[in-house]
Amino acid sequence: MIGGAHDPDVLSLTDQQIVATVLEDLQWAMGLRARPLWERVYRWRLGIAQYTVGHGARLARIHALLARKPGIWVAGSSYYGISMNACMEKAPSQAQEILAFLGGARKGGRQA
């Protein structure tokens, strides 16, 4: 994996240039000189959320605003952790909250 928020210009390289860069890095780091038998380049332009200083305060503000609008949730890697694990850890409790809200909303005659 190369590029990321600190090196976004990599995206403007051709596939051949990206592969060449990776091979150079592998040679430098591991002494690896062999060509790969199979290679593919995938570009994930906005693949991973980048938390900046103040993320916690922004989250607190989002939660305060959401508390005024029941029935809206935010989910996914932009909020509570970028890893798959973090996303999966948060999902069940959030799903429970949503189900509870929908059940409550139905009982109360509101349209969900």
Ligand SMILES: Cc1cc2nc3c(=O)[nH]c(=O)nc-3n(C[C@H](O)[C@H](O)[C@H](O)COP(=O)(O)OP(=O)(O)OC[C@H]3O[C@@H](n4cnc5c(N)ncnc54)[C@H](O)[C@@H]3O)c2cc1C
């Ligand atoms: C190259 C790469 C490698 C990574 N490697 C790792 C790793 O090794 N370990 C790790 O823990 N994490 C890794 N991550 C991070 C992790 O994969 C992501 O942070 C995580 O998958 C984000 O989950 P998410 O549910 O927020 O978003 P996503 O997994 O992106 O899910 C969002 C879903 O919403 C759908 N969608 C988007 N817009 C709409 C719309 N308008 N209507 C309907 N559906 C929509 C998309 O199609 C997608 O299925 C990696 C990420 C990348 C990009």
